[in-house]
Amino acid sequence: MNKTFIHSVQNGSSETVQIMVLNEENSLSYDAILAAGQSICYSEIFEAASLPVPYVASDSAFKRLHIQLRVGKSIYALYEYANQICCNSQGIFNTNTPPLAGYSGQGAIDLIIGDDGIPYGEVNAFIDSTELTSVSWILSQYALYGLKKGKLNQKSFVITDWKDREQFDQPACGLRGPITAVSWVAGRYAIYALGNDNQIYEKCWLTNSWSNWAIYTRPDGVNLRHLSAVSWCLSQYAIHGVGDNGNLYGKTFNITTWKDWENMGRPASCRLKGPLTSVCWTPLRYGIYALGDDGNVWMKWKGLFWSEWTDIGSPISPLKTLTSTSWLDRAYTIAGVAEDGKLYARNYHYAWDKNWNDLGHPAECKLAGPVTAVSWCLGKYAFYAQGVNGVMYQLFEGKWSVVDGR
Incomplete structure (x- = not known):
């Protein structure tokens, strides 16, 4: 073949x-x-x-x-x-x-x-930046998204097959990223990306058609460096970003209404520099994970109330990017590509793994940095990462393979 x-x-x-x-x-x-x-x-x-x-x-x-x-x-x-x-x-x-x-x-x-x-x-690389994200909106359907020359690329997986790559037009100002994606109800999801004007742009898949680009203003007086998005129950989700002042910001959508940006602060011992990722591991429980300028990953999670900041460490090589996904109730992973070109992950299943796990890289090359993780059904998840050779790779059940580049 x-x-x-x-x-x-x-x-x-x-x-x-x-x-x-x-x-x-x-x-x-x-x-x-x-x-x-x-x-x-x-x-x-x-x-x-x-x-x-x-x-x-x-x-x-x-x-x-x-x-x-x-x-x-x-x-x-x-x-x-x-x-x-x-x-x-x-x-x-x-x-x-x-x-x-x-x-x-x-x-x-x-x-x-x-x-x-x-x-x-x-x-012909899928992306030309460090920005790669993914989303699953219904059982056994998901897609990868990345930016190339300021335009949004999409590659969808439907049940058993990859679809051909698609490219969307961009807002008038152009997109520079970062990007993130979230599904808040079956069949609906949205992509969020920073534009060259430092505002956030949204494009929604509404069951059978795409919306036009919509614009959301950034927090007052702050430029965002990184984005993540998470949904924790039906029709409730949030966008989070790391500001250029080292703080975390959040904007929440509740059924029909957006709330104003909230300054969520930062750890006492360091500034946040990003990237960041967010994941929901059981209904009404989710966490935000961001890289600090001390090189460690810091966690802040939400139950009835927000937790204090917790340091969950880092692998032996400094991380360049972060991603996360949950594949079972109370089972999820925080992962990232490090400076040594390998993928590292730390898993949580009722308790944290003791150490970060070295997941390596494809045999033919190291990883460049762009990475995302997605779960499309209970118990199944995969990592997608771009190699230094420009090829997109999948890590599924411990095996690296090439993603069809069309």
Whole structure:
């Protein structure tokens, strides 16, 4: 099964570029011609997410199907062989062909023709920042969200299959993040993101359609650095943020009405710097977790009343990002990617794990930082994190795998 796709072709050369899929009858599909300096995206011209790169194991298989790339008078053959993407400058099959320069991992390729006319590849990353979030709004349905060039990317999982990536238009001011997401009732959820004007923007999924972007003002006199959101019972949820003054702020939605921002303070011994995450582990019980400038994760939780700040420590390597999810009653995890490129987690199930657990990283690379966790049914949850190679990975039941990059 093909796991690598050409998402876009960018011609940075002065030559005309033609890309096509050839088989034994020399019939063509996904045919595209680019003038000098022109770019195309397959999802825009063919209403398909991307162009699969054919897997080739022999010369006969190559004759049956491969991609031909013409740059001026030069011909290249593009195909997958021995778990790598090959670009043969003779336009033929050769087991000694080196991998496509610049490309690593599986997923979606941005195929780029340099100014020297030589093709190379880049991973079409889901996001280009540290902002990654997720939300499950109904049993066995959830989605990942991230920002790329100021626009919101969505990749949904429905029951058993990943859907193709979607991108939303942005508010007039543009989005810079951070972002967060929350579902407050089955079939409804919202995405919150900071705009370039430092205000909070909301986009809601309302059972079968998306709302337009709505705007919420930030706390008076404070710019927020990080966001999280949590729902603790039907139609009640809150947005929290870390301010540039090191304090935690919260804004609560109760059935039909938003309350004003509340300054929730900070630990006595440090300022909060973020990131932060929030999680509900049983009805009417939820917690906020934020990184302090002392390098530790600090917790403040709500029952009948708010608790005092509690230090839950940190792994051996300093954390860069934070996420959380609950998968059973009174069972949840706080996790983050650390400076050493590994994922660490500390679990709570009626009591805290003694130490932070080292969950490692994919075999082929370290993690870059963006991470999110989501539970889509009782007892099932997964982590999603972007590698330093730009590929999105899933950690589920102790095993790392590549998320379809389309």
